[in-house]
Amino acid sequence: MNMQDEIEGLAILVRDLRKHRGLTLDELANQINRSVGFLSQVERGLSRPTVADLTAISEALKVPTTYFYNVSKPRALDWVTRPDERRTLYYAGGVTDVLVSPKLNGGFSMLDSHLAPGASSGEGHLNDSSEQGGFVLQGELTLWLDGQDEPVTLYPNDSFQLPPNRHFRYANLSTQATRVLWVFR
The missing domain is CATH 1.10.260.40 (lambda repressor-like DNA-binding domains)
Known part of the structure; x- marks a missing residue:
């Protein structure tokens, strides 16, 4: 597609x-x-x-x-996904998420998130009911947690984990592309 x-x-x-x-x-x-x-x-x-x-x-x-x-693409194995079998969401604000999980009905889901320079999740804080975390593969990811005065910037090999219903937002404030392996439960 x-x-x-x-x-x-x-x-x-x-x-x-x-x-x-x-x-x-x-x-x-x-x-x-x-x-x-x-x-x-x-x-x-x-x-x-x-x-x-x-x-x-x-x-x-x-x-x-x-x-x-949920729009599925044909796959040879139901427990493996290859790059040409993945579903992608293109968001406003310069964020692209690629679903890398083979199944959505398992205990967790994984996204390969790509953030262009200056990209963000949006101006409002996210309030997702799932527990989630991420591992920065390349670039910089800045997180703002509701109730904290200062944002936190993560670099390659840094990770984070947020409990369900934690209000937050994120952005790539750098001039380089950022990739994050995002995990939801």
């Missing part, structure tokens, strides 16, 4: 799940503190949500964020 196919796939998943949950665009937009126009553009594949937006959408629709990776 190319990037446009992936964006359109995400749009369909968001729209269909919202309708299945019996929510109007207005109701969901209010729950995630975004405009109806923005949400409509996401559902039509015209705008890409930020990581914070998609996390808020998944929480409002009562599904894990990994739900939006």
